[in-house]
Amino acid sequence: AQSVSQHNHHVILSEAASLELGCNYSYGGTVNLFWYVQYPGQHLQLLLKYFSGDPLVKGIKGFEAEFIKSKFSFNLRKPSVQWSDTAEYFCAVNFFGNEKLTFGTGTRLTIIP
Amino acid sequence: DSGVTQTPKHLITATGQRVTLRCSPRSGDLSVYWYQQSLDQGLQFLIQYYNGEERAKGNILERFSAQQFPDLHSELNLSSLELGDSALYFCASSSSAGYTFGSGTRLTVV
Secondary structure, three states: OOOOEEOOOOOEEEOOEEEEEEEOOOOOOOEEEEEEEEOOOOOOOOOOOOOOOOEEEEEEEHHHEEEEEEOOEEEEEEEEOOOHHOOEEEEEEEOOOOOOOEEOEEEEEEEEE | OOOOOOOOEEEEOOOOOOOEEEEEEEEEEOOEEEEEEEEOOEEEEEEEEEEEEEEEEEEOOOEEEEEEOOOEEEEEEEEEOOOHHHHEEEEEEEEEHHHEEEOEEEEEEE
C-alpha cells in the first residue's frame, strides 16, 4: 500500500537549534512531494514542494527539503529555528496515477524560547 | 486567505443529526478534495470531485456523501452523526501548481 511515514511525533527544540524532520514513503514510482505546516487553529499552508529537477528544494520561512530517491525520503530542514516555527508539520505525497495527497501522521514541533 | 473558502467555520450538533459543509475552490481550480482530520486518524482523504464528477474515493463512510455543483463549489453531507465524527474537515482544490487548503470546518458532535 502507498503510505507516508513521519517517525518524529513530537520534537522539542530551543531557539536557534537546527531542525530535521523525517519523511519516508513506500513507493518506487514517480511521486510529487510536499511539506505543509499547520499553526494552531489554522489551515494547512504549503512550505515547499518537489515535482522534478534539483532534489534540494527551498521553501518559505527558511525551510528546505531534500529528495533522496534511493531512500524514498523527503526530509525537512531548517538551520536555525524560531519560536514562531512552533506548529505541526505534515509531509504529503502525490503518488503517480493518483491525484489525491496522502499525508503522514504529522510532527508536532515545539520551540522553546 | 488561501482562496479556498469553507463554511461554516464551526458547527456543533447532536448525535443522529445531519449537517452540510460547504467548500468553494480557488478560482479556476476544477478539483475539490475533502479530508477529515482527527486526533486518532490524522489527515484522511475522503473524496475527490473534478468538474462535477466524482474522481476518487477514500475512507468515506456510507453515512457521508458529497457533490460538486456546476459553479464548482462542493458540499459534504454528513448524516446520522456519531460522537466519533467530531473532527476538522478540510477541503482543498488543486491546479498544476499544487494543492491549496481551506481553513476547515470544525465539527463537534455532542
